Amino acid sequence: MTIQAVPQERDRSRQAFLSRSTLVTTFALIVGMLAVLILNALPASSALHVSGATVALLGKYFTYMLLALAVDLIWGYLGILSLGHGAFFALGGYAMGLYLNAQTSPLPGWQSIMTYFPVAALAILLAPGLLALAFGWLAFRSRVTGVYFSIITQALTFALMLAFNRNEMGMGGSTGLTRFYELLGFSLASENMTVALFVASGMAVLLAFWLCRAITVSRLGRVSVATRDAEARVRFIGYRVDHVKLALFVVSAMIAGVAGALYVPQVGIINPSTFAPLFSIEVVVWVALGGRATLYGALLGALVVNYLKTVLTGAMPDAWLFILGGLFVLVTMLLPRGIAGVISAWRGTRFGRRTGERKEVSA
Amino acid sequence: MSRTDGSRFGKLREIARPDRVFDFMVPAQSPVDVRHGPILYLEDVSVSFDGFRAINGLNLTVDDGELRCIIGPNGAGKTTMMDIITGKTRPDSGQVWFGSRHNLLTLDEPQIANLGIGRKFQKPTVFEALDVTENLELAMAGDRRIWKTLLARLDREGQARIDEVLETIGLTEERYRLAGVLSHGQKQWLEIGMLLMQRPRLLLVDEPVAGMTEPEMHRTAELLTRLAGQQSVVVVEHDMGFVRSIARQVSVLHQGSVLAEGTMDQVASDPRVIEVYLGGDEEAA
Numbered sequence: 217m218t219i220q221a222v223p224q225e226r227d228r229s230r231q232a233f234l235s236r237s238t239l240v241t242t243f244a245l246i247v248g249m250l251a252v253l254i255l256n257a258l259p260a261s262s263a264l265h266v267s268g269a270t271v272a273l274l275g276k277y278f279t280y281m282l283l284a285l286a287v288d289l290i291w292g293y294l295g296i297l298s299l300g301h302g303a304f305f306a307l308g309g310y311a312m313g314l315y316l317n318a319q320t321s322p323l324p325g326w327q328s329i330m331t332y333f334p335v336a337a338l339a340i341l342l343a344p345g346l347l348a349l350a351f352g353w354l355a356f357r358s359r360v361t362g363v364y365f366s367i368i369t370q371a372l373t374f375a376l377m378l379a380f381n382r383n384e385m386g387m388g389g390s391t392g393l394t395r396f397y398e399l400l401g402f403s404l405a406s407e408n409m410t411v412a413l414f415v416a417s418g419m420a421v422l423l424a425f426w427l428c429r430a431i432t433v434s435r436l437g438r439v440s441v442a443t444r445d446a447e448a449r450v451r452f453i454g455y456r457v458d459h460v461k462l463a464l465f466v467v468s469a470m471i472a473g474v475a476g477a478l479y480v481p482q483v484g485i486i487n488p489s490t491f492a493p494l495f496s497i498e499v500v501v502w503v504a505l506g507g508r509a510t511l512y513g514a515l516l517g518a519l520v521v522n523y524l525k526t527v528l529t530g531a532m533p534d535a536w537l538f539i540l541g542g543l544f545v546l547v548t549m550l551l552p553r554g555i556a557g558v559i560s561a562w563r564g565t566r567f568g569r570r571t572g573e574r575k576e577v578s579a
Numbered sequence: 580m581s582r583t584d585g586s587r588f589g590k591l592r593e594i595a596r597p598d599r600v601f602d603f604m605v606p607a608q609s610p611v612d613v614r615h616g617p618i619l620y621l622e623d624v625s626v627s628f629d630g631f632r633a634i635n636g637l638n639l640t641v642d643d644g645e646l647r648c649i650i651g652p653n654g655a656g657k658t659t660m661m662d663i664i665t666g667k668t669r670p671d672s673g674q675v676w677f678g679s680r681h682n683l684l685t686l687d688e689p690q691i692a693n694l695g696i697g698r699k700f701q702k703p704t705v706f707e708a709l710d711v712t713e714n715l716e717l718a719m720a721g722d723r724r725i726w727k728t729l730l731a732r733l734d735r736e737g738q739a740r741i742d743e744v745l746e747t748i749g750l751t752e753e754r755y756r757l758a759g760v761l762s763h764g765q766k767q768w769l770e771i772g773m774l775l776m777q778r779p780r781l782l783l784v785d786e787p788v789a790g791m792t793e794p795e796m797h798r799t800a801e802l803l804t805r806l807a808g809q810q811s812v813v814v815v816e817h818d819m820g821f822v823r824s825i826a827r828q829v830s831v832l833h834q835g836s837v838l839a840e841g842t843m844d845q846v847a848s849d850p851r852v853i854e855v856y857l858g859g860d861e862e863a864a
Contacts, residue, residue: 431729434728434730435717435728435731436728438706439728442717445706445707446706448700449705450717452688452697453697453777454693455689455728456723460725460728463725
């Protein structure tokens with residue numbers, strides 16, 4: 217007699233690009249954006265009116281979601297825990313900051329090339345991208361992995377923080393870059409600009425989500441999951457693990473750079489505190505809370521934690537860090553798969569199957 | 580090939596020759612050159628870790644298509660030898676050649692793997708978060724570059740190849756199950772299947788039957804014997820009964836070098852081998 221077990225199969229429909237999670241996430245992002253736009257367009261007297269300040273806040277959340285996505289791509293799917301992704305975010309932000317400053321007063325020396333938007337746009341991608349390329353090449357070639365890699369990413373962002381704090385860098389020292397007035401010839405102070413930046417950030421999240429989704433469902437995505445779980449095996453079947461890691465690390469850094477560039481005009485300042493190790497660690501907490509290796513979990517985590525942060529830092533500013541730390545500990549202990557894990561458990565599919573009974577189907 | 584005058588017509592005639600097929604239609608040939616000798620050749624290889632000589636003047640040759648078993652007590656250097664062949668460990672001295680053309684000491688792990696040396700680990704190592712088919716798909720011989728991997732699609736030929744290997748390793752029924760939920764024996768077979776997908780010329784198999792039940796062991800023996808002939812297979816194993824059931828040629832490793840070589844019966848009656856296997860235990864005790 218054979219004991220027929222509950223099938224413990226990989227749900228192939230999840231492996232298609234247009235899986236349910238892609239569609240739901242896309243739908244949620246678009247509907248969310250449209251809803252905010254409509255509510256914002258209501259007359260200010262209406263009870264449902266969403267103010268420009270709120271739109272700006274939501275736009276900022278979008279940039280955080282983008283950053284969380286970048287971290288999830290390499291942490292969730294490749295097992296590389298970067299505790300310095302804030303560095304790439306900040307570099308993108310500084311590139312944008314230079315461009316914005318150049319709109320009002322000419323910049324000295326080499327920085328004057330940042331006056332032109334195409335150059336700035338290139339710099340937003342290349343500054344984080346090249347740093348990630350150089351740093352990743354050295355680290356992955358030497359097979360620096362695990363906690364050692366995490367520590368040197370911390371060192372990287374810390375070193376950059378110290379460097380950008382110096383006035384000699386020409387990046388505004390500890391004050392950073394501020395006094396932004398114009399973007400592409402439009403005033404940053406207008407509410408239309410706030411809405412435009414909100415939409416741009418939302419679209420960036422959507423595009424980056426699709427990009428990450430396309431990567432993770434490709435064969436390269438499966439190679440990266442394989443690398444996460446059994447790196448030596450991947451090497452012995454002939455893949456260049458260091459190249460795989462480098463490619464995804466650079467893509468991730470560029471996404472983080474774009475996030476930083478969208479963040480800066482919406483908050484009006486970029487300073488060395490963005491390089492602070494604490495910020496990068498916070499990003500990791502968002503992803504852990506949301507659930508790793510799902511992409512939508514990272515988006516949810518960033519949104520939920522930052523919303524909580526906005527509410528709680530207003531209500532009880534001293535308690536916020538304790539709450540964040542407590543949440544992190546609780547989620548790690550009770551919900552190791554984060555919010556996304558709760559969702560899939562609730563839907564009773566993959567999560568249930570994987571941890572379900574482990575009976576043998578004997579031949 | 581006829582010499583052409585370099586004119587356009589000459590080239591055209593060359594293309595139209597009925598006795599040849601286009602280059603892209605020719606199945607990829609393994610670059611390994613075994614016309615002049617063995618497929619694997621180790622000469623006077625030594626390596627030490629912190630003063631401990633794990634491999635000590637090791638000489639070993641494996642012929643094309645051979646099934647070779649390597650036995651030896653714990654610490655004889657069996658796994659280190661595999662590490663050296665696959666590029667994981669660099670020896671302090673000696674030579675390691677794959678065919679007569681490839682010096683393995685100048686290559687790294689992915690290069691060696693792509694040349695056609697497949698390795699099965701002692702502990703079954705499969706990609707647990709992927710299903711059986713996907714495990715095989717990743718191992719399938721093909722272009723391993725990033726961009727090609729990103730755009731790769733499983734074509735009909737690849738699917739057929741996967742089906743064939745699934746059949747060989749007897750996991751057709753389990754094809755969509757996650758590798759992580761397979762039994763120990765099934766994982767071992769999956770790993771051997773992954774090696775087959777690589778179309779290797781040489782298979783290095785480290786303790787394939789460790790932890791297997793008796794029937795599983797029989798199936799593994801059958802599988803490995805079937806592979807020999809098409810591929811060269813080197814099996815490292817502790818289990819004497821298993822070795823006896825598959826081996827034609829056995830090498831006994833002891834303290835990092837080859838102690839004896841021959842058929843199982845020759846080796847088993849060699850007084851030095853008996854000494855090592857029986858006397859070694861007393862030393863350790």
